[in-house]
Amino acid sequence: MILITGASGSVGKAVLQEAIRKASKVRAMYRSKEEAAKAPSGCEVRLADYADKQSLGKALDGVTSVFVVCSPIPQLVELESNVVDGCKESGVKHVVLNSALGAGDYPKSFPGWHRKVEDKLKATGMSCTILRPNGFLQNIVAYNAPSIRSQGAFFAAMGDAKVSYLDIGDIAAVAVKALQGGAHSGKTYELHGPEAISDQELAKRISRVAGRAVNYVDIPESAQREAMLGLGMPEWQVTALLELQQYYKQGGGAKTDGLLKALIERQPVTLDQYLTANAREFRDQAASA
Numbered sequence: 001m002i003l004i005t006g007a008s009g010s011v012g013k014a015v016l017q018e019a020i021r022k023a024s025k026v027r028a029m030y031r032s033k034e035e036a037a038k039a040p041s042g043c044e045v046r047l048a049d050y051a052d053k054q055s056l057g058k059a060l061d062g063v064t065s066v067f068v069v070c071s072p073i074p075q076l077v078e079l080e081s082n083v084v085d086g087c088k089e090s091g092v093k094h095v096v097l098n099s100a101l102g103a104g105d106y107p108k109s110f111p112g113w114h115r116k117v118e119d120k121l122k123a124t125g126m127s128c129t130i131l132r133p134n135g136f137l138q139n140i141v142a143y144n145a146p147s148i149r150s151q152g153a154f155f156a157a158m159g160d161a162k163v164s165y166l167d168i169g170d171i172a173a174v175a176v177k178a179l180q181g182g183a184h185s186g187k188t189y190e191l192h193g194p195e196a197i198s199d200q201e202l203a204k205r206i207s208r209v210a211g212r213a214v215n216y217v218d219i220p221e222s223a224q225r226e227a228m229l230g231l232g233m234p235e236w237q238v239t240a241l242l243e244l245q246q247y248y249k250q251g252g253g254a255k256t257d258g259l260l261k262a263l264i265e266r267q268p269v270t271l272d273q274y275l276t277a278n279a280r281e282f283r284d285q286a287a288s289a
């Protein structure tokens with residue numbers, strides 16, 4: 001039995017869909033009844049909270065492999081550590097941890113948090129695979145599309161730094177293969193999309209698919225901080241995002257290699273494919289309504 005945690009989230013949902021397609025015994029873990037009610041057919045469902053060890057123990061009962069993911073929140077280290085402890089206590093054979101690019105060489109922000117969980121997982125001696133994905137293609141719609149729709153522009157302090165975005169569905173494909181353990185046991189996979197792209201080039205590509213002018217506006221980091229705080233984002237989140245941006249600005253996310261393609265045994269989703277499939281998200285409010 002495979003357990004997919006975070007089944008209501010972006011990554012967990014994709015891993016669950018892939019697991020149902022590829023594996024026979026799949027269990028999905030949700031925190032709320034509302035989200036559990038949306039579970040796809042083809043899996044068992046359990047309600048559990050990472051903060052509640054008893055509920056975790058029930059979700060882990062009879063499970064051999066676990067996919068672990070948590071929201072990027074300051075409690076991530078404590079919450080995922082509870083899951084790791086639960087796996088060890090329940091006799092789970094193999095754990096796949098969703099970490100983040102930078103966990104190997106950047107001690108700040110989300111990568112720093114993920115590294116603590118990686119180290120904890122390795123220290124248990126359990127068989128495990130660690131996934132360190134680069135930025136998700138899905139971030140482009142989540143973070144950039146709203147201001148593109150309203151102002152025809154998106155704003156950051158990335159300079160001309162490049163990012164090799166990858167598709168969450170491709171991460172899910174790696175995760176489900178890794179859940180089998182075997183040759184994936186003991187591996188840490190840094191996962192990059194097929195093309196490294198600057199925000200200036202991203203704006204050009206979005207313009208092309210959306211059929212409208214879209215600009216990237218490079219702003220000072222202080223202005224970006226003010227803008228994010230003005231939107232009501234908590235201080236810790238703004239600081240973590242800006243620290244992560246520093247990592248990317250220093251070139252941390254610009255690598256491309258053949259690992260993702262080799263692992264999934266097909267071409268990874270490209271930026272242009274993703275933008276074409278989501279073109280309506282970048283058109284004006286009226287067009288996207």
Ligand SMILES: NC(=O)c1ccc[n+]([C@@H]2O[C@H](COP(=O)([O-])OP(=O)(O)OC[C@H]3O[C@@H](n4cnc5c(N)ncnc54)[C@H](OP(=O)(O)O)[C@@H]3O)[C@@H](O)[C@H]2O)c1
Pocket residue numbers: 005006007008009010011012030031032035048049050051069070071072079098099100101110132133134135136139
């Ligand atoms: N965005 C990127 O480009 C990027 C790149 C690399 C790595 N990452 C990493 O990927 C992860 C984000 O994944 P995501 O986008 O799938 O996040 P997400 O959409 O926020 O999903 C997080 C999942 O964790 C669950 N969860 C949170 N707290 C829980 C608790 N106490 N008990 C049980 N479940 C709990 C959530 O359940 P609820 O629905 O109940 O909240 C949700 O299902 C982060 O760790 C991030 O650092 C992101």
